[in-house]
Amino acid sequence: MEPEVVLSVRDLRVGFGGVEAVRGVSFEVRAGEVCALVGESGAGKSLTARALLGMLPREATVSGTVRPDLSGARGRRIALVPQDALSALSPVHRVGDQLAAAVRSVRRVGRREARELAAAALDRVGIPGTARSYPHELSGGMRQRAVIAMATVNEPDVLVADEPTTALDADRRERVLGLLAARRESRGTALVLVTHDMDAVRRYAHRALVMYAGRVVEAGPAREVLARPRSPYMAGLLASLPRPDGPRRLYALPGAPPVPGALPPGCAFAPRCPRAAQVCHRGEPPERELDGRLVACHHPDPAGEPG
Numbered sequence: 001m002e003p004e005v006v007l008s009v010r011d012l013r014v015g016f017g018g019v020e021a022v023r024g025v026s027f028e029v030r031a032g033e034v035c036a037l038v039g040e041s042g043a044g045k046s047l048t049a050r051a052l053l054g055m056l057p058r059e060a061t062v063s064g065t066v067r068p069d070l071s072g073a074r075g076r077r078i079a080l081v082p083q084d085a086l087s088a089l090s091p092v093h094r095v096g097d098q099l100a101a102a103v104r105s106v107r108r109v110g111r112r113e114a115r116e117l118a119a120a121a122l123d124r125v126g127i128p129g130t131a132r133s134y135p136h137e138l139s140g141g142m143r144q145r146a147v148i149a150m151a152t153v154n155e156p157d158v159l160v161a162d163e164p165t166t167a168l169d170a171d172r173r174e175r176v177l178g179l180l181a182a183r184r185e186s187r188g189t190a191l192v193l194v195t196h197d198m199d200a201v202r203r204y205a206h207r208a209l210v211m212y213a214g215r216v217v218e219a220g221p222a223r224e225v226l227a228r229p230r231s232p233y234m235a236g237l238l239a240s241l242p243r244p245d246g247p248r249r250l251y252a253l254p255g256a257p258p259v260p261g262a263l264p265p266g267c268a269f270a271p272r273c274p275r276a277a278q279v280c281h282r283g284e285p286p287e288r289e290l291d292g293r294l295v296a297c298h299h300p301d302p303a304g305e306p307g
């Protein structure tokens with residue numbers, strides 16, 4: 001039996017001033033699953049992640065459904081893993097007090113129980129005994145762990161981690177992903193990971209959702225999507241990444257992604273696509289299923305090219 005669906009997104013649309021930046025994104029995440037959102041800058045990954053958390057800018061218009069509904073259960077069922085540990089923690093309160101306050105904001109428990117839950121959360125991420133410390137008394141790595149303790153203290157079903165484009169150093173990223181993976185194994189916590197790091201996708205993700213110009217253009221098992229992309233977009237994106245074992249740049253995706261409000265007619269990728277034909281410039285391709293993969297392309301690769 002498949003694990004239960006812990007997050008369901010249907011036809012999510014996010015717009016600004018009548019211009020859609022996320023254009024009908026749908027996906028499900030099951031317990032214990034790591035789902036990576038990938039694609040170039042501006043594809044709509046961060047907006048999608050923020051919509052899951054109910055953290056969109058005030059000026060955004062949103063439609064579609066996200067389950068669980070964020071209105072009441074957010075603190076409990078779905079939580080953000082902030083990447084910037086310093087700004088995520090208050091400098092003037094002890095770490096344990098901050099965690100206990102997070103517990104009491106969503107659960108009706110007494111102070112003592114909240115403190116115990118906070119201490120247990122710090123224990124789980126490998127920094128026992130730090131409850132009485134202030135953030136500045138901890139090392140950078142310990143603060144990062146404290147932030148993960150904060151995100152997980154209420155035992156959410158889903159964690160959302162949005163990697164900033166300004167790269168975290170590799171060690172820190174690795175530590176965070178390792179801790180989140182441990183959490184998944186011990187409790188089945190699902191993870192939605194926004195990332196540019198295909199190596200992390202290969203190693204940690206079960207499913208990959210490839211976004212382009214506000215839509216999902218390919219989705220499927222992460223390793224298969226990386227090894228044999230069906231959409232020309234993902235094939236081009238992978239081919240343009242430097243590889244440790246090969247020439248630095250085999251092929252660069254020509255041009256740049258379109259900005260919302262200035263999409264080309266037809267498929268938004270057509271002007272950059274080596275396989276574009278007339279039909280691609282006429283209408284947007286619908287999403288369709290191809291061997292367990294979801295692909296929105298008029299000319300998907302039937303066999304797939306090794307990435």
Ligand SMILES: Nc1ncnc2c1ncn2[C@@H]1O[C@H](COP(=O)(O)OP(=O)(O)OP(=O)(O)O)[C@@H](O)[C@H]1O
Nearest residue numbers: 016021040041042043044045046047048057165260
């Ligand atoms: N507050 C806003 N007002 C207007 N447009 C916005 C706003 N926030 C985001 N956008 C636009 O929405 C599009 C998608 O942005 P988003 O941040 O989701 O992209 P992304 O795929 O996460 O990129 P990156 O990988 O660089 O984080 C971008 O073109 C961006 O300019």
